[in-house]
Amino acid sequence: MVMHHIPDEYLMAYSAGILPESFSLVVASHVSLSDDSRARLEAFDAVGGAVLETVAPGEVTDDSLAATLALIGGAPPDPAPAAAPVATGIFPGPLQAYVGGDVDTVAWRPIGKGARQAILVSGESASVRLLYIPSGIAMPDHGHHGTEMTLVLQGAFRDESGEFHRGDIELADASDQHTPVAIGPTPCICLTATDARLRFKTLLPRLAQPFLRI
Amino acid sequence: MTQDPTTEAVWVDCMVRIRSARDQSAFIALFRHFAPRVKGFLIKSGADPSLAEECMQEVMATVWQKANQYDETRASVATWIFTIARNRKIDMLRKQRRPEPEDLTWGPEPEPDQADVLELQQESVRLTRALAALPDKQRTLVESAYFGNLSHSEIAAETGLPLGTIKSRIRLALDRLRHEMR
Numbered sequence: 001m002v003m004h005h006i007p008d009e010y011l012m013a014y015s016a017g018i019l020p021e022s023f024s025l026v027v028a029s030h031v032s033l034s035d036d037s038r039a040r041l042e043a044f045d046a047v048g049g050a051v052l053e054t055v056a057p058g059e060v061t062d063d064s065l066a067a068t069l070a071l072i073g074g075a076p077p078d079p080a081p082a083a084a085p086v087a088t089g090i091f092p093g094p095l096q097a098y099v100g101g102d103v104d105t106v107a108w109r110p111i112g113k114g115a116r117q118a119i120l121v122s123g124e125s126a127s128v129r130l131l132y133i134p135s136g137i138a139m140p141d142h143g144h145h146g147t148e149m150t151l152v153l154q155g156a157f158r159d160e161s162g163e164f165h166r167g168d169i170e171l172a173d174a175s176d177q178h179t180p181v182a183i184g185p186t187p188c189i190c191l192t193a194t195d196a197r198l199r200f201k202t203l204l205p206r207l208a209q210p211f212l213r214i
Numbered sequence: 215m216t217q218d219p220t221t222e223a224v225w226v227d228c229m230v231r232i233r234s235a236r237d238q239s240a241f242i243a244l245f246r247h248f249a250p251r252v253k254g255f256l257i258k259s260g261a262d263p264s265l266a267e268e269c270m271q272e273v274m275a276t277v278w279q280k281a282n283q284y285d286e287t288r289a290s291v292a293t294w295i296f297t298i299a300r301n302r303k304i305d306m307l308r309k310q311r312r313p314e315p316e317d318l319t320w321g322p323e324p325e326p327d328q329a330d331v332l333e334l335q336q337e338s339v340r341l342t343r344a345l346a347a348l349p350d351k352q353r354t355l356v357e358s359a360y361f362g363n364l365s366h367s368e369i370a371a372e373t374g375l376p377l378g379t380i381k382s383r384i385r386l387a388l389d390r391l392r393h394e395m396r
Contacts, residue, residue: 013366015300017303020366047345048296049293052252052292052296058251077232
């Protein structure tokens with residue numbers, strides 16, 4: 001089933017710290033763009049607070065307190081953080097930290113029909129990449145072995161399940177066959193995490209898959 | 215376990231005293247309550263006692279150092295300390311990067327509305343009670359997730375916890391924050 005918002009289990013997994021790094025980057029980027037998702041995430045942090053309150057306490061001695069005070073070393077608390085600069089550019093902060101800058105610093109590689117990609121994290125079980133799709137161009141029709149989470153950063157795309165704009169999340173699982181097409185006046189730029197290699201329906205992209213590392 | 219909102223108010227007051235007066239006795243009060251819980255949390259998360267002790271001391275030192283980042287309209291003190299402990303745990307045990315959302319900071323802090331603070335703290339107490347009241351099997355599942363003993367695909371969408379109200383309170387606080395930032 002294709003979904004338009006981040007399901008609770010992903011926010012909870014991110015809050016608990018057990019979501020793979022690739023998906024965490026998509027969640028952190030999305031939350032930077034959506035206060036509603038941020039509120040849902042912080043509600044799950046509150047579950048973590050409740051777990052902390054109810055856990056069996058460990059043994060802590062006065063020596064522990066003395067050692068902690070020594071770590072602090074008599075220094076005052078850090079000053080209040082300065083007002084956050086107004087976010088500029090297309091990439092949210094956590095994504096800029098991975099790329100080393102905004103969209104103009106991405107090392108794109110062409111993947112045909114004017115489309116480009118840049119792989120940011122590639123692990124054994126999960127990877128995350130940026131996609132650049134000119135308006136009117138379709139991604140190859142594909143299904144998934146696992147889960148694919150896509151965040152729109154610029155422009156928009158449309159597929160069988162609807163339209164997706166900046167800040168929107170599409171989550172698709174193994175049973176989905178969908179064909180995203182970039183729409184609108186600007187090229188569509190997306191951040192996409194997959195937890196297994198994509199499975200393409202047509203023969204040619206399947207052969208090309210090991211080279212494209214999609 | 216924290217049982218009533220007045221206790222929550224005590225922890226918030228400790229944070230305010232650390233922020234405004236560098237009050238060491240306020241820190242010691244927080245330490246006596248939270249340090250054993252942070253250590254217990256880390257042990258449940260798979261750290262051996264000596265690693266948990268070292269990690270706990272760093273977490274509690276961070277509570278002092280970062281006291282100015284605590285926002286009592288968005289989180290209980292327990293929740294805020296949990297996020298510090300979680301991040302330290304990820305650094306220490308998993309050696310993975312954890313991408314964080316952009317910070318929402320607003321420079322010199324306006325005095326938060328005390329009614330907002332109280333309501334958020336009350337919701338936190340309600341949530342803690344609801345967790346304790348879950349059937350064993352369900353509670354263990356939630357706890358296992360936060361201890362890191364589940365994979366993300368084993369997480370159940372339905373926790374049985376009432377999260378709607380606390381989410382609405384946090385959303386309201388975020389709206390006010392955005393208004394202040396303008």
